[in-house]
Amino acid sequence: MSSHTAGPRKHVTVHELRRMKEAGEKIAVVTAYDATAARLVAAAGADVVLVGDSLGMVVQGHDSTLPVTLEQMTYHCAAVRRGLARGDGRAHLVGDLSFGSYQASPDEAVKSAMRLAAEGGVEAVKLEGGAEFGEVIRRIVRAGVPVMGHIGLTPQSVHKMGGYVVQGKDSEKAQQLLKDARALEAAGCYALVLECIPAELARIVSGQLRIPTIGIGAGPHCDGQVLVLNDLLGLDDAFTPKFVKRFGELGAAVKGAVGAYVGEVKARTFPADAHSFHSSAVRLVPVTPENDREEPPDAMGAPI
Numbered sequence: 001m002s003s004h005t006a007g008p009r010k011h012v013t014v015h016e017l018r019r020m021k022e023a024g025e026k027i028a029v030v031t032a033y034d035a036t037a038a039r040l041v042a043a044a045g046a047d048v049v050l051v052g053d054s055l056g057m058v059v060q061g062h063d064s065t066l067p068v069t070l071e072q073m074t075y076h077c078a079a080v081r082r083g084l085a086r087g088d089g090r091a092h093l094v095g096d097l098s099f100g101s102y103q104a105s106p107d108e109a110v111k112s113a114m115r116l117a118a119e120g121g122v123e124a125v126k127l128e129g130g131a132e133f134g135e136v137i138r139r140i141v142r143a144g145v146p147v148m149g150h151i152g153l154t155p156q157s158v159h160k161m162g163g164y165v166v167q168g169k170d171s172e173k174a175q176q177l178l179k180d181a182r183a184l185e186a187a188g189c190y191a192l193v194l195e196c197i198p199a200e201l202a203r204i205v206s207g208q209l210r211i212p213t214i215g216i217g218a219g220p221h222c223d224g225q226v227l228v229l230n231d232l233l234g235l236d237d238a239f240t241p242k243f244v245k246r247f248g249e250l251g252a253a254v255k256g257a258v259g260a261y262v263g264e265v266k267a268r269t270f271p272a273d274a275h276s277f278h279s280s281a282v283r284l285v286p287v288t289p290e291n292d293r294e295e296p297p298d299a300m301g302a303p304i
């Protein structure tokens, strides 16, 4: 039944994602920003790895995704691609187009998408926006790069939305969102992220589209789900929106492990002999005027 426990590890393509929707198999998407994380999430069975521009907040410490550049997205995508290359090659890799890299003109959007594919090694790009991006999407797809759409709460428009708030709550906004979803499918998107919208609306959108919907804060009726890796690992106590479930408490685990290391360094129990290198030849190092001096005493005043 579940394809990640047994069977061939064939690469997840845009066609495979469509097949999964038709077969009613849920799609699991998770972010990664570096090679180590990519290797771990792929080994855990994620179908799709997303290099999200959320790295601006998670990795760079900004309070929005707006400062992230295409250069930086390319760098992180390439690192994730190299991490995936060390695994079984099953996961599908998508990278976010950064703010400012696709909005000004279709020509610039095509160039940005091609750079992320060529240098970053992604097989698809994701961009935020509704029907107004139809032309941009058509042009990128025509250039050979699959496009994942993203509507609802679109973090690159945080100032337009007036904050990170749930979208599509009244029937007029819900109607508009459904129209956008249809337009994005018609423009050639192969999948669509629905972020922070009512579960009832996400259910209707998912039922009306033939392309898979990937929800984050969009309820259980989407064809797949996406979460930021750091959020699902429980690495950050400060970021706790309603849609995040912590599947681990790695923040506490990290503090525990690093605290133990610090304690052992202070107590002189680390490094032990097992972690040290030895060479009997070193005693034969000739004593010269330069190295013939007493070792400094340690802080306790004892000779080392």
Ligand SMILES: Nc1nc(=O)c2c([nH]1)NC[C@@H]1CN(c3ccc(C(=O)N[C@@H](CCC(=O)O)C(=O)O)cc3)CN21
Residues within 6 Å of the ligand: 053, 054, 057, 058, 065, 153, 155, 164, 165, 166, 196, 228, 230, 231, 239, 240, 241, 242, 243
């Ligand atoms: N670590 C991380 N996880 C993410 O999911 C994420 C990022 N960063 N950065 C980019 C965007 C920003 N995102 C956000 C940020 C905050 C809320 C938030 O505070 N939502 C409120 C909703 C309030 C309301 O409208 O009722 C919540 O309580 O969930 C939602 C999405 C999602 N993305």
Ligand SMILES: CC(C)C(=O)C(=O)O
Residues within 6 Å of the ligand: 031, 050, 051, 052, 053, 054, 055, 096, 193, 195, 216, 226, 227, 228
């Ligand atoms: C949360 C997902 C959908 C995203 O766009 C990101 O991580 O940047």
Ligand SMILES: [Mg+2]
Residues within 6 Å of the ligand: 052, 053, 054, 065, 096, 155
């Ligand atoms: Mg993003």
